[in-house]
Amino acid sequence: MLHIIACCKWVIDEVYIKRGRGEEIDFSSVDWKISDYDRHALEEAVRIKDSLGGKVTVLTVGAENAVKGMKDMLSRGADEGCLIKDESFARLDPAVTADIIAHAVKSRLSPYDLIFFGDGSSDLYARQVGPRVAAKLGISCLTGVRKIAFKDGYVEAERSLEREIEIVQAPLPVAITVLPEINTPRIPGVKDTLLASRKPVLNLSSCDFPDYTVPAVRTVAIKAVRLDRGCVFFENNAGGISSLVEELKKKGILS
Amino acid sequence: MDFKLTEEQELIRKNMREFCEKYVDPIAAEIDEQARFPKEVFEKLGAGDWMGIPVPTKYGGAGSSYLTHIVAVEELSRSCAASGFTLSIHVGIVEMLLLLYGTEDQKQKYLPPLARGEELGAFVLTEPGAGTDVMAAQTEITRDGDDYVINGTKTFTSNGPNAGVYIVFGWTDKSAGRKGMSAFIVPKGTPGMRVGEHFQKMGIRASQTSEMIFENCRIPKDNLLGKEGDGLAIAMTGLDHGRIGIAAQSVGILQAALDESIKYSKQRIQFGAPISRNQAIAWMIADMATDLAAARFLTYHAAWLKDEGKPFSREASMAKLFAAEAAMKHTIKAVQIQGGYGYCKGAKVERLMRDAKITEIYEGTSEAQRMVISGSLLR
């Protein structure tokens, strides 16, 4: 029986982020969502379970509000949850998140066959957690995956590279980070949402991770930038091109 | 006091929003134009348990609250007010009446296909001569052995052409006055029941409305809903529930009008600046948002009273009255904000304005709501 773990991040839904005064960002009326690519990761885990049998555990690391996120995740076909929450986990850097996940998987969720991640998160898109977890667990990691097939004892995956599709094989257990084209995530029905809170959840907090690494990255500030368009038009002739070059030099874009 | 929806209700709302963005928004203008019932949307809603939210799971529903259903109606109406109304009448009137008055056999027989969205429900009360004045109905239902026989003409039946289960009202004993009406469950295909004229409407065009004609329509006595003589009370209970749904439909329309108005007024440049910089426009939006908030609270409060098992008839009327009139008033403003573009097909506000009008008319006109509210205060 397969044990599939899907890792999902509960993030601010960017459509609600507004510009405040000056360089400030207004987070006052934001709503949260499952990070976009992670929804595909969870969907893939559930589809594999539905076709091959097994169990899906959805795992998230976050702050207090991740409780709601866990309900959302469980409404999408996962069987169990692993909720690792702590106020200090609100803005973790990817290295620390990976430490925590790897520790939880090793100590609480083993044995496992597959761990799914989104290729990158909607907020940071650092694309680190998947590969780092795999490294810590000492398993292979297939990134940028857009299709998966099961063969005897191993998986075959299509990876989307810049110019080509690479077909790779890896033995289980394996970590896989997925691209959105891998599937279309379901929209949970009403019952799925109502039943989510009845599914078993393993609750962990910072006390369960006595020696997770100190963050390597410290967020000093988050600022809004404004992109001002110059709307300067140049003639489509030799004169126009040289004035374009002049203009770009003036702005320090060309030297 | 607690003004919060539960986390589940918030997630359910979000899922409905996503459902609408995917399946409803892309066709909403087209089904309005073509006056087409979006069967494919309702099949999907059925599969996602949206068609029986407050119906207990043992009858095929989702087993949640009336408020959850109301949130779903609001969110669906924001994308397509006609579809929101179809959902409202199906769940809020037909399923609720079966739940409240049906025998165990009737519930087991009729609720599961309705809750799964395999059949649509219809509420068949209004007649050509009996709109606001329900007592002026002419439809007669006579007992004949183990059967009843219905004769009469009903009009403005929503889902008339495409329902599977009809709740039909008529006189079983006209001499008994308010205790002389009865309600019956009539399944589609019953001989003697047929669909009459289809109405071409100003708004909610994706909801089908027709006459229903009953000529010696024979139904077994097992199809009596409640007791003989309960008809009027059943109709009023149905409308009490349904009105919260119409209030929610109005709230959805208002939210859409506000969304459109904010978006457009920030983009449209006249005199070198977005029109939203003019106080005249900005204040329209302020009033719209304020009435929307008030309408939403009245609506949720009425649904909450219902879920708490408290009396809610007056509050349902208040919510419906206020939300409907606010929807009409502000969709006119939303068109005004978009000027000539808002008056043309293709602008969502044009449809919103046409759709809003019906909320002041059906399930009791605004005048009828004022009669209910004042009646309850001045008794």
Ligand SMILES: Cc1cc2nc3c(=O)[nH]c(=O)nc-3n(C[C@H](O)[C@H](O)[C@H](O)COP(=O)(O)OP(=O)(O)OC[C@H]3O[C@@H](n4cnc5c(N)ncnc54)[C@H](O)[C@@H]3O)c2cc1C
């Ligand atoms: C699109 C649509 C869908 C509908 N769906 C259904 C349905 O599914 N099932 C169903 O049974 N019915 C349905 N109806 C009927 C609807 O509920 C009635 O149209 C409504 O109750 C008003 O009745 P009426 O049209 O006969 O207007 P009337 O009752 O003739 O009213 C005309 C006007 O007079 C006013 N008025 C009437 N009496 C008074 C009074 N005593 N004091 C002050 N003013 C008064 C009214 O408020 C209104 O402004 C639907 C109607 C429409 C248009």
